[in-house]
Amino acid sequence: MVLSYNQEHVYRHPWDRVTAAAWRKYTDPAAGAALSHIADVHTLSRQLDPGSGRLVSTRSITVRSPLLPFPLRRLIGQDSVVCHCVESSIVDASTRSMDVVVKNVSLRGIIEVEEKATYRPHPERPSDWTAFRQETSIRVKPLSAIASLAERIERRCAEKFVQNSVKGREVVERICKYLEGNETM
Helix, strand or coil, rough: CCEEEEEEEEEECCHHHHHHHHHEEEEEECCCCCCCCCCEEEEEEEEECCCCCCCEEEEEEECCCCCCCCHHHHHHHCCCCCCEEEEEEEECCCCCCEEEEECCCCCCEEEEEEEEEEEEEEECCCCCCCCEEEEEEEECCCCCCCCHHHHHHHHHHHHHHHHHHHHHHHHHHHHHHHHHHCCCC
């Protein structure tokens, strides 16, 4: 079984400010508590296509899991895990779009997570607001034979992803206000 969920948010800031803030959220010193599950971030590649003006970037993100549910702790023999993810981003300034896809590359034998996020000018106020959409799918693999247990684990993972997503949006909002000049870092 695969658990999927979608979230939408309207940033009341222009697209260029929101995308600049999104790029900074992992390196923002004040985001440490909100993003405490992020252990490390490294840029693996960043290329600007001179013809299209599109920026294509790949980053590695190391994430610490929360305390795992008891069945998973027994299965893998530890209380929490470190998971390595790859984030692929495409920013197109001419169309004012930013697309981000994050997938775990470790622990894929146990769980697969894919998160897709888009940033676009809001249709009602394209110069002032940004529409953010996030789609996440979670699949616990070896437990598919025990469907109810897999579903509980997927739900718990989804709950944690939703909580972390809210924290990430709060960090982006704060950085937007800083970039706007209304706050200090």
